Amino acid sequence: MLTIWDRALIVTVMAAAALSFFLLPKAIGATKGERSVIIQSGSRPIQSFPINQDRVINMDGQDGFCVVEVEAGRVRVKKSDCPKKLCQSQGWIDDIGELIVCLPHQTVINVSSKNTEASEVDAVVR
């Protein structure tokens, strides 16, 4: 059923997946160091704080609510009223570069290195 070209395509695509798996984190710039939590609504960052400060954040928006919990250097969505609760079932995240996305609320919770301004762009070449 599969032609030789089909098989070649599958192998190529698998190789691309493997390659991007190893190269992407570097390209995006995950570095070790102190971590902070950044909460974004749409494309706009709304909160940013160190991950070692425990807290519970209630986010009430026009399209529902979302409770974010930070505890013992990790963060999760404790409760959300979105239909599939994917953000909630993802559980705790703690590594730099990890993120929880709640598409219905357009919310992104991201663990980032401490200095967020500097970590976004290493250098700009003109």
Add this chain to the structure above:
Amino acid sequence: MKPLRNIVWLSMLLGVGIIVQAIEALYLPSLIIPGAKLGLANSITLLVMIMFTWKDAFLHVVVRVLTVSLITGTFLSTTFLYSLAGGLTSTLVMIIWLRYFYGAFSFAGVSLMGALTHNITQLFLSVLILGHIGIMTLLPWLIFMAIITGVPNGLMVNVLKPRLEKATAQLLNA
């Protein structure tokens, strides 16, 4: 004006596509990563472009996405946007692939290209909408998912197409 037989065929395929996509969206849990789906409706789109023209395939996708968004209540939401964008780009790529590379590739290759385009389009769109480059870390998983959903869908079309042709031939001769 299309012959009546074609209209009936297109309507039936559209119905199947809508039902399959709606059931997937409403009842099936995500596979492995959030939001990943089987994409069975994609194989129906592939059947439409094989049995009819590329115009019919585009019309099929637009009407299917519109109708399913009305069923699931996501019309004009971001979900709808993702669905439409993914549907249109994957259809475009599959049409091109089918026209120029079918023969070397079977329908499985065509379907894989479609699934790949669908996933990557939605990923780029989510980076644009959410403005967060970190979402790109999902790329390897989405490429992998495209293989394990796209290839079986294409294999299914490999089997379905001759059977459907045989069935129509029998109907016409009866």
